[in-house]
Amino acid sequence: MQEHADKQRQSGKTITFVPTMGFFHDGHLSLMQKGRKMGDELVLSIFVNPAQFGPNEDLDTYPKNLERDLELAEQQGVDIVYTPDTELLYPEGYQTFVSLETLPNFLCGISRPLFFRGVTTVVTKLLNIVKPHAAVLGEKDFQQLAIVKQMVKDLNFDVEIISVPTVREPDGLAMSSRNSYLTPEQRPCALTLYQSLCRARDLIEEGTTRAAEILESAARLVTSYPETEIDYIAVSDPVTLVDIETIDNPVLMAMAVKVGSTRLIDNMILTPQ
Numbered sequence: 001m002q003e004h005a006d007k008q009r010q011s012g013k014t015i016t017f018v019p020t021m022g023f024f025h026d027g028h029l030s031l032m033q034k035g036r037k038m039g040d041e042l043v044l045s046i047f048v049n050p051a052q053f054g055p056n057e058d059l060d061t062y063p064k065n066l067e068r069d070l071e072l073a074e075q076q077g078v079d080i081v082y083t084p085d086t087e088l089l090y091p092e093g094y095q096t097f098v099s100l101e102t103l104p105n106f107l108c109g110i111s112r113p114l115f116f117r118g119v120t121t122v123v124t125k126l127l128n129i130v131k132p133h134a135a136v137l138g139e140k141d142f143q144q145l146a147i148v149k150q151m152v153k154d155l156n157f158d159v160e161i162i163s164v165p166t167v168r169e170p171d172g173l174a175m176s177s178r179n180s181y182l183t184p185e186q187r188p189c190a191l192t193l194y195q196s197l198c199r200a201r202d203l204i205e206e207g208t209t210r211a212a213e214i215l216e217s218a219a220r221l222v223t224s225y226p227e228t229e230i231d232y233i234a235v236s237d238p239v240t241l242v243d244i245e246t247i248d249n250p251v252l253m254a255m256a257v258k259v260g261s262t263r264l265i266d267n268m269i270l271t272p273q
């Protein structure tokens with residue numbers, strides 16, 4: 001992959017990169033479509049990164065369908081699919097990890113303390129292997145996007161990070177490979193994430209400025225289903241991710257909720273009048 005990337009770069013071609021963990025849905029396809037419009041060569045990686053899973057998380061059961069993913073990637077005009085295995089990226093004796101000081105200490109990082117260290121480590125490795133001019137990431141993982149952008153800036157990576165808006169099911173549920181774990185009975189519970197975000201947007205449009213009011217309303221909606229368990233619901237500064245009390249500028253509302261054993265995340269930028 002590195003030799004190929006060097007050749008492409010030497011011949012003046014630009015490389016765009018879409019990192020993924022596979023099991024594609026329309027959200028992944030929108031990343032590929034964005035990437036296809038950008039550089040000469042579009043490289044996609046499929047790698048379920050063990051370093052970003054905690055000991056009690058779903059690494060072993062993470063959904064996979066490589067054959068279907070390869071077909072979909074081809075249909076989207078992807079030139080190269082890079083599918084390293086764990087031994088290649090983390091051989092015996094591996095010992096280097098990349099981690100940020102502050103941004104991982106909020107939101108998802110609280111209940112998943114090693115998650116972002118795993119993400120930034122694998123993204124660093126993949127950027128060094130694929131050598132892209134630009135990489136495309138989704139806004140559904142807002143904190144991941146913020147952390148990768150910060151890392152690229154701090155460590156002087158010569159790559160542009162491009163983001164693509166969240167793709168939703170017709171009913172509003174944010175697309176996620178983990179939606180495949182949901183039973184039909186759990187679907188309405190899962191929808192409460194998006195419904196809470198929309199309700200918050202409405203409250204802000206009606207003039208609410210107290211974050212606490214928005215958080216209470218969201219918590220009430222989510223917990224109206226006994227199968228849900230709130231990991232966090234937060235109204236935060238979209239740059240620092242610090243909690244906000246009074247909404248007088250655009251804020252990030254982000255949440256993680258467990259529906260049965262499936263952990264779902266969603267977010268929206270809320271803009272006061």
Ligand code: PAF
Pocket residue numbers: 019020021047049052119122123141144
């Ligand atoms: O968002 C994902 O799918 C993963 O976290 C990523 C960026 C591919 C790193 O493993």
